[in-house]
Amino acid sequence: MARSLAALLSLVTLFGWAGSEPALAQFNEVDDLAAEQAKEKQELENMKQELRSIKGEVNDAMRSMSELTQTMQERPMAGAAQAVHEMHLFVKEKEIDLGGGKKAHCLTYNGMVPGPELHLKEGEPTRIVLHNESTVPTSLHFHGLVLPHTVDGLPRAGAAATKDSPAKSERYLRPGENFAYQFIPTVQASGYYHPQVMHLKQRDMGLYGAIVVHPRLNSRAPDxxxxxxxxxxxxxxxxxxxxxxxxxxxxxxxxxxxxxxxxxxxxxxxxxxxxxxxxxxxxxxxxxxxxxxxxxxxxxxxxxxxxxxxxxxxxxxxxxxxxxxxxxxxxxxxxxxxxxxxxxxxxxxxxxxxxxxxxxx
Ligand SMILES: [Cu+2]
Incomplete structure (x- = not known):
């Protein structure tokens, strides 16, 4: 139990970081970073408090999350010498204020529009886990990336599977399901992720985020x-x-x-x-x-x-x-x-x- 809580907490920490204005996070200078870290520490304390209070009634979703994390820690991608870069996307419904109190009913990745920026590197083993916490079926496509057909787009029979996501023949994720997309990006790209064509109207409700594959050698890296x-x-x-x-x-x-x-x-x-x-x-x-x-x-x-x-x-x-x-x-x-x-x-x-x-x- 302690172990799965710890695993869950480490995930929560990750998301806490991803959730704090991702687009602008890279704009903070060191001073801001210290203040932000202090704030995050406080947030983490609050989360720990919350988690303590729900200890003993951990629900299925939490259990599957921690098991999933353990599976990933214990079984790195076959043949990969490098650590796997792992990211999680949670599809959730949320009211978002577009500014000035104009509220729209949105579908979000991790509670925000756009979803978190995903920065990948050429040649780096990558795992992106999609969790459908909404009430509608969804899917995921990596627009602009050059990937094998077994991972780009829909969960398909024969696609990479985890313990919690056995390979499915369905072409989408039902509410409550998750799926791990595993691949090694080989082509530099500036793309974005969003639901596949069959669920494209979900994109206009807020389901999109940047996914950038950085070149291995970058002589003109921006600041x-x-x-x-x-x-x-x-x-x-x-x-x-x-x-x-x-x-x-x-x-x-x-x-x-x-x-x-x-x-x-x-x-x-x-x-x-x-x-x-x-x-x-x-x-x-x-x-x-x-x-x-x-x-x-x-x-x-x-x-x-x-x-x-x-x-x-x-x-x-x-x-x-x-x-x-x-x-x-x-x-x-x-x-x-x-x-x-x-x-x-x-x-x-x-x-x-x-x-x-x-x-x-
Ligand atoms: Cu697309």
Whole structure:
């Protein structure tokens, strides 16, 4: 029991980290890190307290999680000399505030929109475990990665199985099921994960997250990296709040002016992975800087790099741009289309506009 609790706690610690504003976590400096670690320690204490109180009534889900962890610790991937890089995704339903009290009923990975950024390395044995804690069937596809058909997309008969996920012939995960996707990425990629085509409407309810395969040798590694997901989310009409049904354009699950600012410092090379999941063309412009397009829709890396101050993203386009932070001030990365930065009531900014600013030294 103690052992499985410890295993569970180590998982919880991992998720706690992943859950704390993943997109911006890499932007914190050492000072912020110390404060954040102190906060995390407190959170961990709280969680320990909570776990103590439910000791003795551990439910099936928890037991299967700890068993799964033990299985993974005891049986590393056959033939792999390297440690397996293991990540967990939990599909959960959640109300998400898109900003200004605009609440949408969402499906999430690990309680957030977008889901956690997954950073993989070429040649590194990888295991991604999907847990379906929602009330609907779901599936998982790694968009933009080059993988064997047995792992890309759906659980299939003959796909890699764990003790808790025997190979299934079904083409999806029912509520309460989990599945381990195991593979070694061999091609550099800037992709994103989301449910397969048959469950694609779940993507527009919040099920998406960045998955990046970094090259083994990286001579031009950026100093900072951030994924930006453009999407259109639907707010249901609500008599209680007087909210009318409407579509809201969001970046990382928030609409302007509620999108957290992108913060950088002079001299840094900032890499943005930008995904247009909306059904509209978006001309994205950054003031005062140039965008160096380093990858586009699977051409990773794109050579030679092209330089733009505006990039046009058609629906389903994904582009990776580097920005050399050499012009301190407060800028904006925003759509150049008026109807994408002003809402139906005429409020500006709304939708696709994010502040790009330099940290005070
Ligand atoms: Cu896809």
């Amino acid at each position: 900072q990296e951030l994924a930006l997901f453009i999407n259109k989310m639907t707010l249901p009409a609500s008599k209680e709040s007087g909210q009318k049904a409407q579509d809201v354009l969001v970046i990382n699950g928030k609409t302007a002016p509620h999108i957290p600012a992108i913060e950088t410092s002079p001299g840094k090379r900032l890499r943005l992975h930008i995904y247009n999941l909306s059904d509209q063309a978006v001309p994205l412009h950054l003031g005062g800087h140039r965008l160096e397009v380093v990858a586009s829709n699977g051409s990773d890396p794109l050579e030679p790099h092209v330089i733009r101050d505006t990039i046009n993203l058609n629906p389903a386009d994904r582009v990776v741009v580097d920005v050399l932070a050499d012009n301190p001030g407060v800028w904006s990365l925003a759509s150049d289309r008026a109807n994408q930065v002003i809402d139906k009531e005429g409020n500006f900014p709304s939708g696709l506009a994010v502040v790009f600013k330099y940290k005070l030294q």
